Amino acid sequence: MEFLGEPRMELQGDQLVLRDFPPGPLDDYRKQAQFDWKKMKLFLEDPELLKLELKIWNRLRNDPLFQRHETEPTTEENKRLTALRLRRYVDYKFPSSDILKLPYKKRTRMMMTCNEALAVTFPEVSIKYAIGVGLFSNTIVTLGTERHRRYAYAGNHLLSCLALTEVAHGSNTKQMRTTATYDAHSQSFVINTPDFEAAKCWVGNLGKQCTIALLFAQLYTKGQCHGLHAFLVPIRDPNTLIPYPGIVVGDMGEKIGLHGIDNGFVLFNNYRIPRENLLNRTADVTPDGEYESSFTDPGRILGAALENLSMGRVGIMQESSNNLICAVAIAVRYAAVRKQFAPNGEGNNNSNELPIIEYQLHQWRLFPHMAAATVLRVFVNEFTETYLMVVDKSASTSTEIEDLSDMVSEIHALVSSAKPLMTWQCRDATQECREACGGHGFLKAARLGELRNIIDPCVTYEGDNNVLVQQTSNWLLRQRQKLSSPLGSCAFFKDHARISRCRYRVGRKEQVQTEQFIMESYQWLILYLIEETDKRQNEAQEAGADKFTARNEAQVYRAAMLSRTYAEYTALRYYWCKISKAESSLRLVLNELGSLYGLSCLDKHLAYFYQGSYASGPEMSRNVKDSILMLCKRLKSQSLGIIDALAPPDYVINSVLGRSDGRLYDNLEKTLMQNPKARSRPDWWYEIVDDSTKLQSKL
């Protein structure tokens, strides 16, 4: 798709320049905003990181290999293009080769930003890169030792994959059945796949392309199993891409999205790898087959484990927040231009028709997602800082280990609930935005379909959402006793007695719109759900259930909801902390966005407040609902400014419906008319002309 007009945000040399939008159909609403979108953008995002993103986007925009296609390529061509783009992207060496000199936190944040910039434009390339280069190097560094370093920075010489999931086992990683049996005689591990159910599958990059796999298999030596370990396993000859003997490797076949990724499966049959290919930071096998655990450096190992578990999930959170912003930007800009029905309802005068953004129902469909986009964007930016701080600390042995271990647990609980929250939120928003753009939302050029298809697998991979949230609820239940929350997410647990006695007591409707009301309600709700979960678990155990069963019986309406509300609360906590530092011209609207997000989440949980006797009578429900509608109405005039502040440039959003110029119908006309094959007769026309008609015309 062509890039139209002068960009509103660009690099001039090393300077970030933001410019006003030229006059156009969005002017009326843009002028209603009572703040400067440029100030808000620079408040929401780090200018240095914005510059890095612009640098990447400018490069891709001018590279023929990174042009978008009007017609969907075949799956095969999609794979080829994604593979070529990945190689090119690696060659670009973003952010720059100087990066290794920077301290860990700064360096990693920049790498993450590069990933965000790539993921929001070419998500499949980003996934291939993350799996095949980023995760691989990372794991080598954190789980391997000196002898594996040479693999970590191999650039385009190697492409890797991470083979963990098996056909019959996903979330339950301990039950993986692929074996690596040490043979002292040849000093090698012999890898075997017992049957098809234990074939590694869904492995990204494995289907057609990868040359080496990071394989997780049960380590056996001297007849004993030592659990899951990671091995470097050559898959294909890098010169020919022909798989090595002893391997059956193939592509998963057609999927319902991510067509550019070659997800694959592999079965091993007495496949040998050298002993040295075990990633041996935490444990090793001696040449004669002794298993040795080497927990000499627990701080580093803990950090490594954490980073491996969470880094991918934090990346998904960042990508989700970008996709959410794109979807909402498209739908809100569309709603400000698209008109439908008029107050008098009759007559042929179009000028009376209202933009659909004026309708209560339409505001209510979109603005809570816009509020979520803002809150979750701030949250993920701020949380990333916390996250990297903890990872950094955990890699330094000087820190006291006890506190660190609690911090690592808390990070894990936060990520395990926030990744589900953000991916589900984005899933719902992309669908609602598609529907809110009507039939035009069904165009590929609208991009909402792609955004939806990208987020869909995110709820499953890197930890199935429904399984992940259980790790958070288990942690929260432990916190009630332990009260150890170094990052402060459960600090309020110590006020348990006071908070649990709180009751809904609001005079004016507007009070429910305050941070104080929303956060106190959440604190009560979280403690209530802990009680409820705990009670149900105890009841089940008293009735004879084992702990595993008792936990399962306390998921619905209890533990699962607990994780959800905790994630929402945490996101709001980070958000309000950040916006307290905003200048006053921004604070009002940022506050309203926080309130709208908080209340529209609480609205879905209202029954718990009544069930737990926090509220009784009509007021709470009525005030929450009325406040949501009031906030929607007020945010209407701010909405185009909010979108301008959140949205990346048009090239990135890449939607015919969501351009910043607001020239919806001109842009649609260009898209439809410029499509080279739109108006040509199909090549196969003669096959569908009726035979009798053809006959007639011959006579």
Add this chain to the structure above:
Amino acid sequence: MEFLGEPRMELQGDQLVLRDFPPGPLDDYRKQAQFDWKKMKLFLEDPELLKLELKIWNRLRNDPLFQRHETEPTTEENKRLTALRLRRYVDYKFPSSDILKLPYKKRTRMMMTCNEALAVTFPEVSIKYAIGVGLFSNTIVTLGTERHRRYAYAGNHLLSCLALTEVAHGSNTKQMRTTATYDAHSQSFVINTPDFEAAKCWVGNLGKQCTIALLFAQLYTKGQCHGLHAFLVPIRDPNTLIPYPGIVVGDMGEKIGLHGIDNGFVLFNNYRIPRENLLNRTADVTPDGEYESSFTDPGRILGAALENLSMGRVGIMQESSNNLICAVAIAVRYAAVRKQFAPNGEGNNNSNELPIIEYQLHQWRLFPHMAAATVLRVFVNEFTETYLMVVDKSASTSTEIEDLSDMVSEIHALVSSAKPLMTWQCRDATQECREACGGHGFLKAARLGELRNIIDPCVTYEGDNNVLVQQTSNWLLRQRQKLSSPLGSCAFFKDHARISRCRYRVGRKEQVQTEQFIMESYQWLILYLIEETDKRQNEAQEAGADKFTARNEAQVYRAAMLSRTYAEYTALRYYWCKISKAESSLRLVLNELGSLYGLSCLDKHLAYFYQGSYASGPEMSRNVKDSILMLCKRLKSQSLGIIDALAPPDYVINSVLGRSDGRLYDNLEKTLMQNPKARSRPDWWYEIVDDSTKLQSKL
């Protein structure tokens, strides 16, 4: 995809034969069902219609043109295949050429069943047929006169489309801007598209294929506009498929689904059609340009208008219920075979792992959708009978018009809320089922992606759901005064005073599971939402808003929710009426399914019961939620039987995860291993081998 094993349901001559399933992994759960799935199937579906479906499926299954593709064809090839299949399907002349002799109701029901059978296997062919043949013939018969009849049964000689939507107008049909101006001199209408915003668009079949359009345009004669009328407009030469001069016609380009449909746009420039091409049943223009309205036969015209409005929506309801059944069947069968985690949590012994259907959370994710599939299937079957009865009556002038008009309004209100209910339910279910099948649900061969992509546009086309529901709520608000509900959906309005005073008063938890409790709760809720809507409208009008604005201000939490609850209530009403006739061995489980559907809907509305003081204290919320979990647990043992009763044959469901043999991993293995290109090196391998590597290997 290959058809495996002996079908469980087949035609032997003219006999319908149902057979037990052969032994397999689903046996354990199948045996737990306390009823005979065959009895239930024959209770849920009309055996004559089942036979008709089997006849169609058998024919398609043996036709090379109707084989499924493992790899996704290009969009162009998709269009070609769909066009060829449409021609073949028309040639098959289902159900049979005798059909014209049958009475209207029976004939139409059979045509609808044919559409269902086609839509559940080849949805795009069904859509092309519905638009290009069914809707076209129907409209000719109902809006045209004798002179148009020859177009109605043209078979493959013509393919039509329905051109109503314009680029800038969808739901607001009155504002369409395409004009048809009568020119008495040449006795023709001159069609014009004032600008791109008035181009007809999204028209199915128009993009590449159709030869004639049913065009809706503003009729002008003698300088006066008479509103929207339907015209027959030749588009392409049937011999060459080349568009006629004066038309710019093209394809909408790449979409996010329905790739086989050639949705198109068209602009007219002084394009002339003969005067006779006006469909002139309700109004005509004389040769010298006088406009004459011919309302001589209001009964017929009313029926025609109704049929044109609603027939497509009833078709969508039927298709949604079939798609919903397929999605749920796939996910429930998968859940009964797929295992994950074990009570002891440790050890490598797989045999301890539980099928995921055993988990409370998983039951709660799937079984409410299974209950919805059952209830909505019964509803749509029963409602179709009512619908056809009313259409039939309205076509006969002998009926008293007053009552009929009320009946037609009620049908319209029912359809306008039920089409949104069912399409949204199916949208949510297909997504949840995809997620519940984890990564494997992301395979194209799982079919959940296709089911989701088919339902997605259904929430927009044939009346945008969010606009449609307003027609229902407007009607309901009028009913409060009028109390005229010949079909009985609002019969309880007359008990308004008594019902509004009702309060939640239940002793035992189990009482909330009864039909009586659920239906009474719904009646209270519907009346409460009518009050709330009315009150808000009045408040707005008292504050100076016009009626249009007042209505818009009362949508969220009020009118929109009112339509939703009315649709749920109506579906349950039809359902419980039907199952009261079930034999006792089926009644218990059917009752539980009704209760689960009702309660899981009410669960989402709980806050209204507290807000309206119907309930206070913990009991109602707690009992509703606990009952849902109890019902889920009880239905676990019945679930495989329910699925066997609901599900069409394997060929139709066409999912590697949802086969009735339950051999999940065998089927997956075959699918992966039989894919011809899965294990071959990509043709483009040399493009992604590193140059330096290549260099090295040359040295």
